[in-house]
Amino acid sequence: MEKVLDKKSFPQWVKKLSSYTVYAPVQEDEVWNYEVITNPEQVNLDFPNTVLSPKKIIFPQREVYLEFSASNEDGLEVKEVLPEEEPSVIFGVRPCDARALTLTDKVFGGDFEDIYYWKRRNQVALVGLACHTPPSPNCFCLSVDGSPFSKEGLDVLMSDLGSKYFVEAFSKKGEQLINPAKTLFKPPTEKDKKELDKNRTEAKKRISRQIQNIKKIPPKLKGMFDSSLWDEESMSCLRCGICTYLCPTCHCFDINDEIFSSSPLSGKRIRTWDNCQFPDFTMHSSGHNPRQGKASRLRQRIMHKFQYFVERYKNYQCTGCGRCISRCPVGIDIIEVLDKVSSYEG
């Protein structure tokens, strides 16, 4: 389905979606993040990269699995907690972040479906916003099979045409978003389509950063487990968790029982994001940690994204959003690291 929507009519469209929980980028101080919208007029799609990707909505940093209590003599009472089933829609999803979700789908899908993930994933409709200009100076989606106009993972894609949006729906979920506001949308003219094509070509040219010889990297990495490159490249790493927590494709988690009362016993089993850059990640219960230094943790981040994941799922586990580059406190740049992998001899 292809339509155009006047920018002025956009809040009215959002208003029609009152049966959905609506998320959109919201600015607080200098920080943009996806938040629940209560006033449709509040939705502002003129935003750079958000700090956290929409991952935080579908795979929240904290998820309650179950509640337990020993309130009587019969033993432990356990109550399963599942995410509420409510239809939601996220506006302003960047194509790279939507592609990232398609990768996480593979991890949480397959033979062992993660019910918590899918309860949310199935309920949410993703309305993308094409990147006419790169939202970050470190965008490199073109290097990792993406594009600023990619529709992968999206239900709807909106592209800015100045005074209006070109709106494409690719799924039933997407069409269901447009149907209640049908009268607001018009069919696109030939001129609109031409302009869209022009924008698409220009958008690609505006992406200045790229990885050299990306195709060579996965096989090359295979022989680089013991390389000294990891020591060199991790010298300045601080072991913080920014790169992985802000990554739209990182999905590691930890499970802990949080005890609220020890007598009588009650608490919750909670899943939280985990982070391969932290010193307690991979720590065995004996206290031994096979991944001791920061070199092995940087290696893990690169290997997981550009070798193990490729081997298993045939995709890079990176969609080129550039967050890890822009936000690294010491300027560790994944593009540079990968370029050094390409040219590494030894």
Next chain:
Amino acid sequence: MVNLEDLKKEAKTVLEEGKVKYIIGYEKSANGLMPVPGFIKSPEEVEKLIWTPACVYNLTKFLVDEKRRKSREKKPDERPVGLVVKGCDSRALVVLLQEKFINRDDVFIIGVSCEETGVIDEKKLIKKLKGKKAEKIEFDEKDNFIVTTQEGKVKIAASEVLAERCLECKANSPVIYDVLLGEKAKRSVDNPFQSLEKIESLPERERWKFWKEQLSKCIRCYACRSVCPMCYCDECVADTINFAVTADTTAEEKAQKIKWLEKSPVKSENFVYHLVRAIHLAGRCIDCGECERVCPLDIPIRFLNKKLEKDAKELFDYEAGFDPEQPSLVSSFKDEDPEDFIR
């Protein structure tokens, strides 16, 4: 103004003479304005060194890594490490010396004076340039920076883009060094705690609301801890790593270990983390502002440390990081120390 060639010359000399095993300084990054920490191992690599108003990092942090690395080596190279420090960074070094975390012989200090100016706040600069991409930034005369963008050069008043900490700086030039580059200068700061005034003037309830909102944003990436040169504990309450596990520790015992804070990024746990962090820096923080700079959610955590710095000054007339011989605040007692808080 510090001449970069002088810095390179000093670095080259100590490397050629074999006085240091390597030098930690600032290096140009392949992309963009901000430099990266550089580890210079040979005289030839000295050419990579830079010195610009974007040299924000407190490189003292890397002495913590160096110490750990050295402790694992069987026959460690006992020569000192060369370290480029600004005034604020040198104060961090003083605290590490005071606390005997490092020895004076472990480090060859190449002091660089900020003279009448300081380093930038990257976020302020980005805002100021309104979409223009900065490629290079240089010191001009004392009140301005010259920024090169794709559309040409722009002169920007330093006061508009200086990091907050520089506006309240107490040490424009290094307080300890083996070589000093640039002039010893002290910019007069009328009120080094000015940034606190606004929040201090709020009623208690408003302050509580402010911190509740701010700390609820925290995603516990621990970048503020990781970047801090004073956060050098081998074990940290924030990690589950501090389990003293032996061969005969039972599963039951492991399960019973106290967890000081849970991994859930919720208000209560975030408060525990941030208050532990702040209190552990009382009388130690030298206000390099790195914790606040690295926060991806822009939480103004510097206020917490600044407040404690102010308390140390007002209650104990103590300023961290000026004298390596002075006992640290929390390990010393004076008869005249106030005690009216003991009830």
